[in-house]
Amino acid sequence: MQTTISIIGGNIAGLSAAYHLARRGFRVTVYEARIWNKPCGGAISWAFVRYLRQALDIAAAGTDHFVPDLRLSFKHGPPLDMAGFFAVTRRRELQQQLIERLEAEPNIDFVFKRVSISDHSLFTPQTVLSAGFSGFTRQVLRKKWFRMAKGTIFRFDGHIRTGALPNRHLMAFDKQIGGYGWVFVGKNGHVNIGAGGMAVRERIRRWYEDFLTALPERHGYDIRPANPVPACWKIPVLCENWRHPVCFSRRGVEFIGTGDVLGLAHPVIGAGIEPAWLSGWLLALCADPQSGRIHTRQYARLLERNLRLTCRRPMDRALTALLQSPLIPGKDSLGWLAARLLAPRRVRKLRKYPWFAPVHDGRRKT
Numbered sequence: 001m002q003t004t005i006s007i008i009g010g011n012i013a014g015l016s017a018a019y020h021l022a023r024r025g026f027r028v029t030v031y032e033a034r035i036w037n038k039p040c041g042g043a044i045s046w047a048f049v050r051y052l053r054q055a056l057d058i059a060a061a062g063t064d065h066f067v068p069d070l071r072l073s074f075k076h077g078p079p080l081d082m083a084g085f086f087a088v089t090r091r092r093e094l095q096q097q098l099i100e101r102l103e104a105e106p107n108i109d110f111v112f113k114r115v116s117i118s119d120h121s122l123f124t125p126q127t128v129l130s131a132g133f134s135g136f137t138r139q140v141l142r143k144k145w146f147r148m149a150k151g152t153i154f155r156f157d158g159h160i161r162t163g164a165l166p167n168r169h170l171m172a173f174d175k176q177i178g179g180y181g182w183v184f185v186g187k188n189g190h191v192n193i194g195a196g197g198m199a200v201r202e203r204i205r206r207w208y209e210d211f212l213t214a215l216p217e218r219h220g221y222d223i224r225p226a227n228p229v230p231a232c233w234k235i236p237v238l239c240e241n242w243r244h245p246v247c248f249s250r251r252g253v254e255f256i257g258t259g260d261v262l263g264l265a266h267p268v269i270g271a272g273i274e275p276a277w278l279s280g281w282l283l284a285l286c287a288d289p290q291s292g293r294i295h296t297r298q299y300a301r302l303l304e305r306n307l308r309l310t311c312r313r314p315m316d317r318a319l320t321a322l323l324q325s326p327l328i329p330g331k332d333s334l335g336w337l338a339a340r341l342l343a344p345r346r347v348r349k350l351r352k353y354p355w356f357a358p359v360h361d362g363r364r365k366t
């Protein structure tokens with residue numbers, strides 16, 4: 001008998017779980033509140049762009065626009081210019097493209113509905129929880145949710161006056177916010193601007209405003225934001241995700257987390273799109289079509305191995321600890337020095353095996 005599995009949240013993680021579970025012979029129903037422009041930098045690795053093209057026949061929206069350069073800026077020390085190595089996609093279109101592609105699969109049903117915890121009849125005994133940073137996730141995780149570290153991000157879209165466009169992305173790091181500000185350049189002068197980190201909300205907001213003011217003079221972007229009031233968003237980020245449980249029982253339902261629910265975004269740069277996709281994939285690898293069950297222990301193990309292989313390599317963990325340590329002063333210049341020393345080697349490596357978690361078969365051993 002074909003087993004049906006409900007998936008709550010139809011964005012990156014939920015759609016990945018749906019796609020891979022369906023390929024393994026499960027019938028899935030995806031519940032998604034809406035197709036929307038999830039606030040996001042939208043930066044994804046070229047490896048992921050290629051993967052979407054080859055595996056799903058999707059040319060991710062916006063990734064046809066190549067920006068040749070990336071500037072890394074630090075509070076102290078001159079900026080570091082290097083060749084760009086990621087693409088920037090638009091989230092609404094990406095979600096739409098993925099849903100359209102998956103609607104063609106016979107085993108996947110979509111229901112556009114905001115699910116509440118009291119919609120008990122919609123849940124299957126094992127339900128995939130892919131609802132990201134939301135009230136629903138909070139209700140399922142309860143105390144565990146409040147124990148998770150979360151980054152705060154201010155972000156909005158803007159435009160650059162024609163002719164004032166340096167054709168490069170910018171990432172400006174600052175220990176004051178324990179994170180960075182960014183300008184990602186899109187098509188026709190469109191820019192995606194944001195600042196986020198692990199500091200308190202007010203500090204990030206003030207930093208964001210200063211960042212915006214300093215952009216023309218310091219970095220050469222002449223920006224006219226479409227909306228002067230930036231929206232505030234949060235993103236759960238855990239450094240050692242594998243110690244976090246992957247399933248949560250509520251009223252007889254076993255909810256199995258993926259993506260942001262597990263805080264899989266990178267603890268330094270907040271890149272969470274690819275880990276979200278990867279987690280849905282790994283979850284499906286642990287689903288047994290014979291018994292109709294998802295083996296959650298195996299899922300936790302696979303997740304751990306793969307995170308170690310990708311964005312949670314020891315180097316990243318050491319860097320996170322260094323950046324967060326109150327004991328080491330002058331971290332900006334240290335960061336600049338490290339970036340300068342490591343840049344040529346790192347960039348060569350990043351091109352092949354980027355910062356952003358690359359997608360692979362989920363089976364490689366560390």
Ligand SMILES: Cc1cc2nc3c(=O)[nH]c(=O)nc-3n(C[C@H](O)[C@H](O)[C@H](O)COP(=O)(O)OP(=O)(O)OC[C@H]3O[C@@H](n4cnc5c(N)ncnc54)[C@H](O)[C@@H]3O)c2cc1C
Pocket residue numbers: 008009010011012013014031032033034038039040041042043044113114115116130131132133134135136153154155194233234235258259260261265270271272273274276356
């Ligand atoms: C401002 C910002 C900038 C970012 N920049 C980047 C970046 O440049 N690169 C990168 O890789 N990552 C970035 N991230 C992180 C990335 O957006 C997330 O890690 C990624 O979207 C996680 O995917 P997900 O599918 O787990 O969750 P989400 O993308 O949040 O999807 C959850 C889905 O669940 C749905 N949902 C929620 N509640 C319900 C409900 N009750 N019923 C039905 N549906 C529901 C929502 O509508 C949503 O579509 C950024 C995040 C933020 C906040």
